[in-house]
Amino acid sequence: MDTLLIHALNSLLYAAVLFLIAGGLSLIYGVMRIVNLAHGNLFAFGAFVAAWTVGRLVGGPTPTPLLYLVLLAGPFVAAALGAAIEPTLLRPFYKRPEEYQLLITFGLQLILEDLVRLIWGPYPLTVSSLYEGMGSLNIGESIYPTYNLAVIVVGGLAAAGLWAFIYRTQFGIVLRATSQNMRMAQAMGVNVNRVYVQAFTLGCFMAGLGGAIVVPQQGAVLGMGVDALILAFVVVVIGGLGSLEGALIGALMVGVVRELGITFFPEVELAVLYLMAAGVLLVRPAGLFGRA
Amino acid sequence: MSSMPAATRRLLLAAGPIIVALAVLPYVVDPYDTVLLSYGLIFAIAALGFNLLLGYTGLLSFGHSAYFGVGAYAVAFTLKYLKVSSMELFVLAGVLASAVVAALFGLICVRYTRIYFSILTLALSQVLWSLAFKFFWVTGGTDGLRVPTPTLLGVSIGAGQDKMTFLAHRYYYYVLVIFLAAVGVMWVIVHSPFGKALQAIRDNETRAEFVGVQVWHYRWIAFLISGVFAGLAGALWVPLNGLTTPDILLWTFSGEIVFFTVLGGFGTFAGPIVGAVVFNYLKTFAVGYTVYWQMFLGVVLVLLVLGLPTGIVGTAIRLWGKRRKTA
Helix, strand or coil: HHHHHHHHHHHHHHHHHHHHHHHHHHHHHHHHCCCCCCHHHHHHHHHHHHHHHHHCCCCCCHHHHHHHCCHHHHHHHHHHHHHHHHHHHHHHCCCCHHHHHHHHHHHHHHHHHHHHEEECCCCCCCHHHHHCCCCCEECCEEEEEEEHHHHHHHHHHHHHHHHHHHHCCHHHHHHHHHHHHHHHHHHCEEEEHHHHHHHHHHHHHHHHHHHHHHHHHHEEECCHHHHHHHHHHHHHHHCCCHHHHHHHHHHHHHHHHHHHHHHCCCCEEEEHHHHHHHHHHHHCCCCCCCCC | CCCCCCCHHHHHHHHHHHHHHHHHHHCCCCCHHHHHHHHHHHHHHHHHHHHHHHHHCCCCCCCHHHHHHHHHHHHHHHHHCCCCCHHHHHHHHHHHHHHHHHHHHHHHHCCHHHHCCCCCCCHHHHHHHHHHCCHHHHHHHHCEEEECCCECCCCCCCCCCHHHHHHHHHHHHHHHHHHHHHHHHHHHHHHCCHHHHHHHHHHHHHHHHHHCCCCCHHHHHHHHHHHHHHHHHHHHHHHHCCCCCCHHCCHHHCCCCCHHHHHHHHCCCCCCHHHHHHHHHHHHHHHHHHHCHHHHHHHHHHHHHHHHHCCHHHHHHHHHHHHHHHH
């Protein structure tokens, strides 16, 4: 029973981080119809900024609880980066064929990958003191790190917050209108350029948040962006490109399958995930919650 | 000669001097440069295949690393399990294996177009990557599998012969002949009624269907041919590289195939060839020059897409056309 609970919590842990990455990717696709191949790098960027900032302050006079808030530097810098990228690099491409959009984000992926190396060097950054600082809980016979529970809570809050933002605010209405019919929204007086930059920034903020919250547990390492992107792809393909509900369900499914896979079939765990994505695409090309 | 289509005659006129130049090259430049060009020609074969889908059929595959990688691993497996080292058998194994995988993946992928096609091809290529990565007792995992110098047409590398000399001469000519054959075959394909049908599908799927083109079927065959070209390139690539690792199955390598096709210009026949060769020089230069070569390539790609969307060959043709008009 305890082990089952631990497995369930681990699945939720994966799902929480994956949702933050894939949710942003899906939001950006839903509004702007762009598959951002550099999205994983914004996740990595958030992680490195968070790790670096906290690393400066750790051991200093800053009280430890405040350090957890300092992690938020990651998402904010990622968001700022997103706000700079969209108008300069992406905007010229909305009217061009999809091939060019994929290529420009692929180029961006190459650039950001090395930008991280240029700024922070090739070695991993860790702030494991934040991870250990929270201690652990006893669940029956087993011990579970409290920080992992905190990540699950943050993921849940992010999902709830995003839902409220998109379905309960004025901005959300504008965002959904633009997503459904960009021309019509424009005709109704929506400043589409502004919505695009806001959506992209929000997506990057989520990716950065995902990066920041994994830092105490896993640290920030080169290549984490590319790995994350591929898993996020699986999630959005299963859930449906552009659908946030889909990203949530997809993240949960991938979280569960990964946890099962690591326990029972570690060799084919990744292959099973990709096959799952391919299988969903075959039956429902637009994903479980997508609209074609 | 007079019965030949004008396009083919133009090709032979333009290609003649280039073929002569390629043939005398090993006697003029360093072995290192010849080997570098071999890589370029091999990538060009993959790019030619890739462009049959992108340029001629209008499908952007983001998973062509799969077929290249299958070709490469087929060679490594042939060596490992069948204990043969004949290059002809290697090429055969690479072509057959990539044909099987491309036929299977193609069945799945060609039902979709646009972004869904791209993502599906990417997802399937990642399946192979993760298998190569995880089944280390078969594939060697990240260490990969070593493939030493093969025998070419039954002749093995002479005792005491320098490997570099071998690669820069005999292996280069081997690659060159296969490359020229591949270019010829692709030229015939795109100028055949089949090739024209693909272009009709690209331009207007519905109209193509109405005039009797079996869209699904044609796309599948194009996918198959495209995969086989990539597999052939993969098979030729392994002995040159000496090693095959899961990296060549990763989606970022698919991205590179897209990159060099766009660099050369996917709207033209020669574009992918030029792009692959230029990209190979560019990457080798960047890797040798700086650890931040990815950033360098990324900047080139962004500038290219922003400034020269028709690629090197496309831009050259446009400039040439302008000059002729003003003259």
